[in-house]
Amino acid sequence: MHPFAYRRAQDADAASALAGAAGSDVIAGGTDLLQLMKDDVRRPNRLIDITGLPWTRIESGPAGLRLGALARMSDVADASAVRDNYPVISEALLASASPQVRNMATIGGNLMQRTRCVYFRDVATACNKRAPGSGCSALDGENRLHAVLGGSADCVATHASDLAVALVALDAMVLLRGASGERRVPLDAFHLLPGDTPERETVLQPGELIVAVEVPAAPHARRSHYLKIRDRASFEFALASAAVALEVEGGVIRQSRIALGGVATKPWRARAAEALLAGRPPVPATFVAAADEALAGARPLQQNGFKIELAKRTVVRALHTAAQGA
Amino acid sequence: MAALDWTRRTFLRLSSLTGGWIAAGGLFAPPVSGEPAPPPADAETVAVTLRVNGTARPLTLDPRTSLLDALREHLGLTGTKKGCDMGACGACTVHLDGRRVVSCLTLAAMADGRAITTIEGLAQGGRLHPMQAAFVAHDGMQCGYCTPGQIMSAVALVREGRATSEAAIREFMSGNICRCGAYPNIVDAITSVAPLSGSSEAR
Missing domain, CATH: 1.10.150.120 ([2Fe-2S]-binding domain)
Structure with a gap:
């Protein structure tokens, strides 16, 4: 591991100033960053520990939910306000990582985690995201786990977060804080498509930190569900996942939300599929039509064509489960 | 009888000397022998106090030191095991402020002052947990x-x-x-x- 100096940020201003300096990386739970540092993918000269900042609260009220960026995944998953009113968030968290990792990892860190693409994490290989301009080893390499949505000629790495898929389905906002003050960004606009700059993954500016995630209250949020399909039953990243939410009134769908994970280069909101559900009854034929629409733009690589059908069935089953729910 | 006084570590050391007790594709770290090398003189160090199983243990460490390595290499508490060293296997699980974590992905510097329980701290008064x-x-x-x-x-x-x-x-x-x-x-x-x-x- 590359040597670094360790600094504890005493307050938010100090954290921003330290984090904005070249060669600095920010650490909270550390569960992803330390893996990247052990693999030499990240080689910070200075590590800024922000766990002393007061951003751990989980607050719920009539307007919605506010998750402090430093709240631990396990605490958010177990919070009754989250379980009862935003089940898709709790379910996505409990489907993530392992109990030990969930006790360590934070909400902000989860949104900032890097892709699990094996080439990104292997410094001996070409990767445009890690070393811009070096090429993409996955395009003609081992790409069974890669994206069928949102890829480019430079990068097809999936975004690995389950939580972000649930949050983007519920129209979450991210509260950011930097040297020039605070700003709010829709989570859907926080992560960037790879395009020809896959090394740029979010809209975070140097020195900017995630303070909190805000989720608006909504009837559909109470009838929401996360379904994750993986190569093994637990402690594994998604091959395909779906976060869905439904508001059904008078036998027809009034509001719906659909987002996909494991198949796209960023947490993938399927707005056209949602539009297709509006005003229709919550029956299998409707769900199949929505799933087809959600994957309409999918482009398979050599080894991951199975993900298209798998993702469709994941959407259908998730919608079916949500429709059965209270 | 001398054999009964053998510790598990003695057994492992002897086993490793007698050759290849475990060569499972690099999964396991080799048994520790001797004291860890001190950090180079020009490297930055951090002073931490690890509260392990109720005892305060002050240490001066390279900032890169994981809690796992601090326990095993610096405090001789080798009950906590190193498997993958990447958070995937759980062999290094300890309790930090009462919650289970993987010590391989925890920096010792970030565990400063916090309560750590290892497998050595579970038994009470000679009775197994x-x-x-x-x-x-x-x-x-x-x-x-x-x-x-x-x-x-x-x-x-x-x-x-x-x-x-x-x-x-x-x-x-x-x-x-x-x-x-x-x-x-x-x-x-x-x-x-x-x-x-x-x-x-x-x-």
Whole structure:
């Protein structure tokens, strides 16, 4: 591991100033960053520990939910306000990582985690995201786990977060804080498509930190569900996942939300599929039509064509489960 | 009888000397021998106090030192095992402020002043913790390398109130891999400590 100096940020201003300096990386739970540092993918000269900042609260009220960026995944998953009113968030968290990792990892860190693409994490290989301009080893390499949505000629790495898929389905906002003050960004606009700059993954500016995630209250949020399909039953990243939410009134769908994970280069909101559900009854034929629409733009690589059908069935089953729910 | 005084470490050292006790594809770190090398003179160090099993242990460390390496290499607490060193196997599970974490992905500097419990801290007054006794009674191990992590995770799982069914136990033990496949007996051991119907007792 590359040597670094360790600094504890005493307050938010100090954290921003330290984090904005070249060669600095920010650490909270550390569960992803330390893996990247052990693999030499990240080689910070200075590590800024922000766990002393007061951003751990989980607050719920009539307007919605506010998750402090430093709240631990396990605490958010177990919070009754989250379980009862935003089940898709709790379910996505409990489907993530392992109990030990969930006790360590934070909400902000989860949104900032890097892709699990094996080439990104292997410094001996070409990767445009890690070393811009070096090429993409996955395009003609081992790409069974890669994206069928949102890829480019430079990068097809999936975004690995389950939580972000649930949050983007519920129209979450991210509260950011930097040297020039605070700003709010829709989570859907926080992560960037790879395009020809896959090394740029979010809209975070140097020195900017995630303070909190805000989720608006909504009837559909109470009838929401996360379904994750993986190569093994637990402690594994998604091959395909779906976060869905439904508001059904008078036998027809009034509001719906659909987002996909494991198949796209960023947490993938399927707005056209949602539009297709509006005003229709919550029956299998409707769900199949929505799933087809959600994957309409999918482009398979050599080894991951199975993900298209798998993702469709994941959407259908998730919608079916949500429709059965209270 | 001298053989009875042998520690597990003595056995491992001798085994490694006599050749290839475990050569499983680099999965396990080799046994420690001797004192760890001090950090280079020009490297930055951090002063930390690890509160391990109720005892304050001041250390001066390279900032890169994981909690796992601090425990094993600097404090000689080798009950906590190094498996993958990447958070995937759970062999290094300890309790930090009462919660189970993987010590390989925890910087020792970030554990400064916090309460750490390792497998060495579970037994009280020479009596095994009930979970340790249950692993023995139910033969919840084969080679034993993952066992300290399994037990630390199992103790936490019961405290978290997750021992509600066999399926729940399996799900909430998924952060601990057993290469020998002792899972059925591990589940039996946990079930025996936390009867599935007694979730309040399980806490």
